[in-house]
Amino acid sequence: MYRYDPYDQRIVDERVAQFRDQTRRYLAGELTDEEFRPLRLQNGLYIQRHAPMLRIAVPYGLLSSAQVRELARIARTYDKGYAHITTRQNVQFNWPELKVVPEILAGLATVQMHAIQTSGACIRNITSDPFAGVAADEYLDPRPWCEILRQWSTFHPEFAFLPRKFKIAVNGAAEDRAVIQCHDIGLELKRDAAGEIGFRVLVGGGMGRTPIIGEEINAFVPWQDIITYCEAILRVYNRYGRRDNLYKARIKILVKALGVAEFKRQVEEEWAFGKGGPNTLTEAELTRVAGHFTTPAYETLPSDDASYVSQRAANPAFAAWARRNVIAHQQPGYAVVVLSLKDPKRAPGDITDAQLELVAELADAYSFGEVRATHEQNLVLADVKQSDLFAVWEKARAAGLATPNFGLLTDLICCPGGDFCALANAKSIPIANAIQARFDDLDHLYDIGDIELNISGCMNSCGHHHVGHIGILGVDKNGEEWYQVSLGGSQGNQTSLGKVIGRSFAAAEMPDVISKIIDVYLGQRQPGERFIETVRRTGLDPFKLGVYGEAAVTERKQNA
C-alpha cells in the first residue's frame, strides 16, 4: 500500500498544527461557530446528538496493521471502546470530545492517517473496489490512480469551497464494486484499441434526495490527462453549480439542468486550456505511485490446498463460513477473507478495540499486514493462504468476527441513523438488528441467498438505500419515525434505483414486512434466480400484494 514520503508526512503534520490552532481559537471564542464549522467538517468533525463525531479517512479503504492498532488505541482512549466502518470505507468515532481531537489527529499522523476532507463541501475521500489488486475479475489496478487523485485533491486551493460535497470513485474490474455510477465523478479504468490506459468518465451520479445514475461525459480520457480533465469538471462545477439551494447544489443538478452534452461542451472548452499543462501526469509519477502497490511476495502454491479441502469436509461451521466469506483470489492457493461486522448483537459496521487489535494481529500473521474496509461495512483480509484459513476462522470466530453471512440478508448496510446522527429522521440500527434477529436461521439465510438490504435514516442516503435490492428509508411523519420500503435497486454494473412499494411502516412492523417480501420471493423465484432477478422479472406487484394484501392493491389500481 502507499507509504508516506517526507512530503506526505509534512502535509499531514502541518494539518495537525493548523487544526490545533483553529480549535484553540474556536475554544477561545476567536472563531465563531459558523466560521469554525467548515474547518472542522473538512477535518471530519461533526457535532452530533451526543458528542462530536470524528470521521477518519481511509483512502480507498486500505489500512496497515499499525493503522488498525492506532484506531484501536483511539477507540479505547477517546471513545467508548469501539469504532464504526462507514459506507464510504472510512472510520468513525462517535464519542470524542472536541478538545482532544487535535491530539487524536496527532496520533493518527504518526501512522500516516488523517481526517482531511472526510466531510464538507470539498472533494472527499476517493473510494474504490475493496478487492483492488486481488480480485479475479480485475483488469487494471485502481489503487495508484486513487492515490494520485487523493494527492491532487488534498487541499486543492480552488476547490475547498464547492457548492456541495464531491465524491469520486474508481473501478478497474469487470464487476463494478465501487458504485461508480452513483458518484459525482465515476472513473472506469480501461484500455483503448491501441492498448493505452485511460478512463471512461461518468459524471453527475449520486444518491441523496434526488438519486441519479451518472452519465458518460467522455468515453476515453488518456491517463496522462485525468487530472486536467477532473480539474476542468471541478472548475465548471465550482463556478456554475447552484449555491442558492442546498438540495440543488450537487453537480448532478447542474448536469441535468444543462444536459450532459452542454455540460460536456463546457468541460471540454475548459479542458482545452489545462490539457497538456503542468498537471499532465508523468510516467515517472505513475511509476513512483504504482511502485507502492506491488504484488506481495506470494508463495507458489497449488490452487487447491489439501488441508483446506479436508477441513471444510470435517467441519460444517467452517465450511459454511468458507462458502460465504471466502472469495476467489487472483493468486493460486490464496483467498480473500471477509471479516463480517454484521454480528446481530452489534450495530452494523461497529468494531471494538479488542476486535481491531485481533484484526491487526491476523493481518500481520496471515495477510501481509494489510486490511481493507468495504463500503458494505465489513473488513477484508485480502491475501490469506488457503492453508491458513482455518486458523483465521477460529480466531475470528472467537472474537465474533466470523458471522458467515457475507452477501446475505443479515449482511446489511446501515447508516448510524437516529441513534447518533443529528440529521436523521428515524433510527436505523434497531431496524437492522430487528431484521437480523428475525432472520437468525442460517439455513434459511442460505436458501434466500444473495441479497442486499440497505437502510438510511434520512434522505441523505448514507445507507445507500436507493441501490439496495431492498431499501429502507427513515421518514418523519408528524414527528414520528416511519420507514419507507423500496425494491429493485442494485449497485454494480447494472446499477438501478429502487422503487417505493407503498405506504410506510412503523418500526415494529418492519421485520414482518421483510419476512413477507422474502416469502413472495421464495414463492415466485425460478430455479437459480436471485432475489433481484426475481424482482426485475416480476415487477413490484406480487410484492405489493404480499405486503399490503389484495384489498390494498385493488384499491390502488382503481385509484390509478
Place this chain on the structure above:
Amino acid sequence: MPKLIKNGRLVDDSAEILVLDESQAPEALSLPAGPVFVPMAVWQAHKSAFSGRSDVGVWLDSHDNVEDLAPDLEDLSAVALNFPKFTDGRAYSAAALLRSRYGFKGEIRAIGDVLRDQFFFMQRCGFDAIQPKTGKYSDAQLEESLASLKDFSAPYQAAVDQPEPLFRRAQRAT
C-alpha cells in the same frame, strides 16, 4: 486606516469599495476621487472616464464572470473579487482564471467575508492582496494571521503560486 495584507505583509490602504444600492443607476453616478474599486456595472458605464486613472479598480461579485472583464484587463491595475460569504468559493476560480488564463499581472484583492483560515487558499489561487472586513480583526490578530499564509510548505497540486505540481517540482523517492 484600514489594513490590507499585500504580498504577505500588512500595509495601510485607503481604497474605497464602491457599492451601488438598488436605486442608483450606474450611469448617473458621480465618480469618487481617490482610490476606489467600482462594481462591474459602473466600470462598464464609465470606462472611458476612468482611462488614465490608475487608482480605479473593478470589483467583481461571485456571480460575475471574469470573462466579461477580460477585454479591459490591460487598462486595470487592480481587480477585487468579493466573497459574499466565505463559503462561496467561486472567487478562487475567478482569481485563478485572471492569472492563468488572462495573464493578469495587477493586484487581485480578496474582499468581503475574508477570513484568515482561507488566506492560504487565496494566496495559492493568485490573490496577492487580502482584505478582511474592517473591524473583523484587531491589528494584533491581523499580524498573527499572517502565519496562516504559511500553513503548508509544499502543497501537492499545481496552482497559481506554484505552477508545477509536487511530482514535477520534487524528486520523490519510491
